[in-house]
Amino acid sequence: MYNAEAGFDADVIVIGSGGGGGVVAKELGEAGLKVLVLEAGPWYGNKQWQHPNSERGGEWSGDYNDLDVGIYKRIYNAYENNMNDVVSGVFRFGPADRRRTPWNRVMRQKGAIWQASGVGGTTQHYWAQSPRAYPAAVDGIWPISYQELVPYYEKAEATLPVQFAPTTPKEELFYYGAQKAGWPLLKTLDITTPGYRPNPNAILPTNEHLMDPRYPLEQLSNMEGCTLKGNCFNGCTAGPSVDKIAKRSTLVSYVPLALKTGNVAIRPNSFAIKILTAQDPKEGLRAIGVQFRDTWTGEVGELTARTVVMAAGCIESPRLWLNSGLPQNAWVGRGLTNHCFDWVAGVFDEKVLLNILGSPAVYPYVGHTSGARVEIPGTGIFQVSCMSPGLMSYLTYGFSEAGYDALNPPQPGEPWQIRGRAIGPQLKELMMNYSRTMSMLLLTDDETLYRNRVEVDPLLKDENGPVPVIHYTPSPKTLKRRDQLARHASETLRQAGATTIIRSDTPFSFMLHLESTMRMGYVTDTNCEAYQVKRLFIADNSVHFNGIGGPNPTLTTQALATRTAEKIAVKYFA
């Protein structure tokens, strides 16, 4: 029987330790609150879990001294398939035991969902780009103003920390094309007009000894600073300790800071399956705890807390709400946005590159995965984005809404020569030109629609309950903006001198930037507390009101999570 005066296991339980969960835990720990974090996936880089993919290991860790960069580097080994295979890779959405199947999601259309379980969540393989939202996508649209977010952006930028990306050959070529195409340089973090700029990235500055031949590569990778290894996606390993790893995933930035407070303990391998609630005479329905399942043993446990924060990501937070039987709300799971990506690449002749860069290649495998961008508020972003060969081939020639280029070639007058999947001799030729190819990711200002949603399947269940079903069909307005971005990106490539331009026409449901399935103003109030369940807060991408105009979403989640922690501390623990 619920008794508000009785003891609780913690002040706050946080569900999920990814982009948002790690932040809220650190902020609340610093405020002096006792925080327990339940994370569904494994913990890489902690002495309690020496062999996290094959043995259950410990239960909890709340000690900064448990962090172990040796274990981290053994697992983050940079082999493309070992790291990224969505079925059995390190960065999959599934249990720690990689011999078992990933957790099921039903997709109602062509596409793929790129999310990772584990401490750090999907930031384990994010590219660390940390721009702010477009003010025009917030002011007069969100229930809070852009100005309200600014101090929290500043705090997150200082904590991560965020700095402008260095220029490697691909960025130099991008700037050359962007300037020739007429885009002005933007010198602000608050983007209100179109232009180009270096990316603000949560990646430590480049190691100052990188070009000094006295330092062997291995030594450099054990020192502080980015080694420009082009490996953000496959898992960054540059750094002397877990908290000094160059790419600032939540695992290496906020989680160590949370542990340092002495107030935060994290339990990996623990899938939350139900939010526990009770009727309080004063508050009405309120959260009082969480039921979770140990992913190794299958045992179900319960923990209680004065407040609960959901940060399980845009698919699992609504799933958990629905599977917990919380009050009906027509907007739970609704309004999914995704930046409706596309991918455009250009192949360059050696001579052209020698003239512009003084070198014969773009070296797509060097530098931050993405170091420069063109911003077009109202339409979106195109940003230079190059990766290791397997991933780049997959995104450039292997994955398309348009099908095969040979069967469905571009219309006359279109600015690309190839659209869709390439095969046979054409594919071989393109792949041989990998080192002279510059590719760009396009992020669309995606219209927020009620029909785009996460729901749970009425019949299909896995060990954690009814499985999520994802529906996403972009609006004509979103598709028009995406097409405009593809044309702008192609023009920049043409101005830079590309000889062949490829538009992948990426499947619309290629999901990396999921947002807005538990929208502020519909599911939560402006403190990010659920309207219908007191003391239940949301601190992941799902609480965004929209897709923030196209910029990469995580910094906005981190800023909001910082603010939410402050609101929780003031409202319930003053």
Ligand SMILES: Cc1cc2nc3c(=O)[nH]c(=O)nc-3n(C[C@H](O)[C@H](O)[C@H](O)COP(=O)(O)OP(=O)(O)OC[C@H]3O[C@@H](n4cnc5c(N)ncnc54)[C@H](O)[C@@H]3O)c2cc1C
């Ligand atoms: C390849 C790639 C590149 C990206 N690059 C960028 C970038 O450069 N910049 C940017 O801003 N964004 C980027 N993103 C997006 C970024 O990763 C997300 O915006 C961010 O991780 C979202 O944070 P979140 O807290 O909403 O979810 P997540 O980070 O996914 O965290 C959710 C966590 O909750 C856990 N969880 C889920 N369900 C449960 C449950 N029931 N119980 C317990 N735990 C649970 C999960 O295991 C996970 O650890 C990228 C994404 C991908 C895939």
